[in-house]
Amino acid sequence: MTELNDLTPKRAAVLVASQSVADAELVGKLLQDEFHxxxxxxxxxxxxxxxxQHRPSVLVLAFDTLEAAQRYYIGLYRxxxxVHETRHRVVVLCNKHDVWTVYDLCSLGHFDDYVLFWPATNDAPRIRMSVHQALRIMTAQEQAGDVTPRAAPIGVSAPKPPHPAPAETAPDAAAAEAAARAAKPAPGVPQAQPAAAQTAPGVAPQRLAVLIVEDDGFQQKLIGRLMNGLDIDVLFADTGARALEQMWEHxxxxxxxxxxxxDTNGVEATRKIxxxxxxxxxxxxxVTGHSERNIVVESLKAGAADFLVKPFDKNTLHEKLRQFLPALATS
Structure with a gap:
């Protein structure tokens, strides 16, 4: 049963999370006059x-980048x-470049509210008001009998029972789905390269997925068409932030x-991933339209495995994909 918290400003638990002690202390001081x-x-x-330990009713993410805030919060759920059973609301502090991205995340329920805070705290009272509003919403929900914990963020599934009882006569489709779920790597554990045909009888192997990070719609369609004929699920992201979301989700x-x-450059996005x-x-x-030495060096330092220089044709792309996705070589 969900434990109900005291949601008054004097007693409500508020947790400020940040990778910077100075930033956390700044935000903490702004809140402590009204929240005890x-x-x-x-x-x-x-x-x-x-x-x-703190079981906060309001979690304030005071990270210097939106990506860092997302990593922290998804990490909690994993x-x-x-955290899955703790009723709480999430306020994220952002900079002006991330406003529309964080707005979308709040709309999707990943976070609950955002405050334009960095780099200058021009509207410091706004963060206090956001916490007040979070507590008021939770109080209203409680009075209405809604004490359901908030949903997990994008890309994180709700926890499942550790040892579900097997059905005596499970249909083939359910058995296949269970086998596919079991084949998923555990969080934090690198996925082993698949051995040839190591799938249970009657269970289709999991399809490969390729993420195309490209902000130009025409280029997205072009690369997508070049991948026609391959047994691959094609995903798209038009920003570095969206690429990170797709990584967690798919x-x-x-x-x-x-x-x-x-919103960033491919080298930095690669480094973050x-x-x-x-x-x-x-x-x-x-994927680049040029091959200057500094871009090559920085990309390799960031962790890139190889390059595709535009324009490239279908054969070149397929050859690269088969080089790094051995399972395609036999498809």
Whole structure:
């Protein structure tokens, strides 16, 4: 049964999470005049422990980038045993470049509210009001009898029973689905390269997925058409932030990364993806219209596996894909 919290400003638990002690202390001071139960969480190794000990009604993400805030929050859902059952609302602090992205994330329910905060705190009272509003909404929900914990963020499934009882006569479709789920790698564990034909009898092998990170719609369609004829699911992202969302949500087997993106550059987006242990094994091929030495060097340092220089044809693309996706060679 869900435990109800005291949602008054004097007692409501508020947790400020950040990778910067200075930033967390700044936000904490802005809140402590009106909220008397504010705690800070600034050490990544203790992020889950801090959340589980404090059980916040309002979680304030005071990270310097939106990507860092997403990694932290998704990490809680993947590692904590109590976050799924803890009623809370999430306020994320952002900069002006991320406003529309974080707006979309809030619309989808990934976060609950955002405050334009970095780099200057021109509207410091706004963060206090956001916490007040979060507590009022939770109070109204409680009075209406709605004490359901918030849904998991995008790309994270709700926890399943550890040992579900097998049905005595499970239909073939259910058995196939269960086998496919079991074949998924555990969070944080690199996915092993598939051995030839190691699938259960009657179970179709899981389709490969390739993520195309490209902001130009025409180029997206062009590359997508060049991949016709391959047994591959094609995903698209037009920004670095959306690419990271797609990585968490779909776990693609390979990424085609454009160098120029509207919110970042492909090198930095590659670096961020490769910094997440779960995606360290995923090959990233840089797609560029030029091959200057500095771009090549920086991309390789960031973790890129290879390059595709535009314009390229269907045969060149298929050859590259088969090189990094051995399962295609036999398809």
């Amino acid at each position: 139960n504010v705690r800070l969480s600034t050490k990544p190794d203790f992020a889950v422990e801090d959340f589980e 590692l904590s045993t109590v 776990k693609p087997d390979l990424v085609l990364m454009d160098v120029g993106l509207p 490769k910094s997440i242990g779960q995606f360290g094994h995923v090959p990233i091929l840089m």
